[in-house]
Amino acid sequence: MPISNLTNGISSDRKIDQFEPPYGYLSSIDPFPCFDESVINYSTNQRNQKPSNLICKLVLIGDVAVGKSSLATRLCHKTFDRNYKATIGVDFEVERFSILGIPVSLQIWDTAGQERFKCIAAAYYRGAHVIIGVFDMNDIDTLKSAERWINEALQTTTQDNPLIFLVGSKRDLITDNKSHAKIEQTARIVAKRVNAEFWSLSSLTGSNVEELFKRIACVTYQTLIRQQLNSPNTSIDRVKTKTQLAVNLVPTNGYISKQTSKDNCCSTV
């Protein structure tokens, strides 16, 4: 199959040729400002040889109502809903990108923040390339929780060595610059402790949402290709083997979503 067939249908704003910069270089997990020459050469060869669709698994975690679903919805549907609808179990979205001409699908697993669904969510951590810990920038307690969520996720994913992002949501609700600077400073300290890259954004205005996911796509792609080049016998497509086959995806409302019934939740509450 020619590579152009695989990248057909990917909108022009999802085609990435330049490495997306971090939100701030003070907390960046890939300090290099561009794609490695080796990654560019690999991509050029791939384009001319056997095409493949790289799948990256991203998992959104964090407290109730911090804005995880809104973030996924803003990216995948370019919409925002002020009404809160709690996630039941886990939701699933896919967004396609093209990086240096290679098709890359971001699988976004949006887990529930409610404690009673925690063990369901934890089942989806395995095989993750990226863990995104979300907190509400207007509620410092959710930042402490995000650190806890990330550490718990890392215990499940030690072998997978995922990339970590710490995301402060609802930026639009902070009108005072001093408060914003203070919460960012605290978040950067937490980010450093968990080896995460910090971002501040708003799903309501859309500010920094596209940039975050482009950044995630670039850093993940570069990391996976570097790993592939360093040990060519290892498969970079761990998602297909560990998760994709294990879940039953149900199409709803024109996009794929998996909702787990209440009967399957962790506690009896």
Ligand SMILES: Nc1nc2c(ncn2[C@@H]2O[C@H](COP(=O)(O)OP(=O)(O)OP(=O)(O)O)[C@@H](O)[C@H]2O)c(=O)[nH]1
């Ligand atoms: N002002 C503002 N409100 C937001 C933003 N993001 C989310 N919200 C609101 O916050 C509430 C919770 O958002 P969700 O995205 O459902 O939160 P969640 O983290 O997925 O919640 P759970 O499914 O319970 O884990 C909703 O009422 C959203 O409209 C934002 O960027 N700005």
